[in-house]
Amino acid sequence: MFHRSTSIGLQRSEAGVSLVLLDTHAWVWLMNGSRQLGPKAQKAVLRSLASEAVLVAAISPWEVAMLVSKGRLVLDRDVGEWVREALSQPGIRLEALTPEIAVASTRMPGELHGDPADRLLAATARHLGATLLTDDQLLLDYGKAGHIKTFKAGL
Numbered sequence: 001m002f003h004r005s006t007s008i009g010l011q012r013s014e015a016g017v018s019l020v021l022l023d024t025h026a027w028v029w030l031m032n033g034s035r036q037l038g039p040k041a042q043k044a045v046l047r048s049l050a051s052e053a054v055l056v057a058a059i060s061p062w063e064v065a066m067l068v069s070k071g072r073l074v075l076d077r078d079v080g081e082w083v084r085e086a087l088s089q090p091g092i093r094l095e096a097l098t099p100e101i102a103v104a105s106t107r108m109p110g111e112l113h114g115d116p117a118d119r120l121l122a123a124t125a126r127h128l129g130a131t132l133l134t135d136d137q138l139l140l141d142y143g144k145a146g147h148i149k150t151f152k153a154g155l
Contacts, residue, residue, distance in 0.1 A: 020048045021055045021095065021125045023134035024063040024117070026153040028073065031086045038155045041133055049091030055130060056087065058097035059120045101127050110147045113138045122148050 022030065022045075029037040030045060037045075048054045061083045067073035075082045087094050097120065105116070105123035112122060118139060125132040125148045132139060135154035143150025 018044070018048045018051070019053050019055060019128055019130035020045060020151075021057060021121065021128065021130040021132050022060070023121055023132060023136060023139065023153065024057075024060040024067075025135060026133045027056050027060055027086065028064065029153065031082075031089070032076075036135075036154055038153065041151065041153045044151060045133065052091045052093060054092045055095040055124075055128070056092060057095050057121050057124045059117045061087070061094075063117050095124055095128065097124075098127075108147065110142065110145050112142050112147070125149065 026037065026041070028034070045054055064073065064075075064083060065079050068075060068079045077085075086092070101120065101123045104127055105119040108119060108122060108126070112119060118136065121132060121134075122139060122142060124130070129149075131149040131151050132143065133151050133153045134140060135152060139148075140150050140152060142148060
């Protein structure tokens with residue numbers, strides 16, 4: 001069973017709704033009801049869930065499946081079923097990997113580490129004007145440098 005825990009004082013969309021893009025680990029934490037997702041992050045996500053403004057990047061289902069295949073993540077069900085159910089939760093929507101985002105991921109300003117999945121997450125957040133909810137220190141530092149909006153996911 002999935003647990004709804006968290007929207008944020010973030011970027012506002014045209015309708016005044018906060019857009020939150022979940023880093024893959026934040027998505028897993030949210031769906032599994034993990035206490036690793038901090039209380040401020042939980043409140044932020046809850047606000048955005050109510051407005052269907054919580055986004056999951058297209059790369060995240062692939063990342064989850066890779067983590068499971070490498071034994072670095074254990075789920076309570078088959079990974080395909082987990083992904084389908086996690087993406088069908090109210091308020092969560094899958095954000096497509098567009099050609100613009102793919103190209104932008106290779107042209108990000110400043111210093112961003114080379115992990116392709118993280119580059120795609122950062123480019124997606126930047127393209128949408130969304131706040132990336134992450135606990136990845138390299139992405140948080142990239143946000144502190146002013147290149148994307150970030151919010152710390154963990155405690």
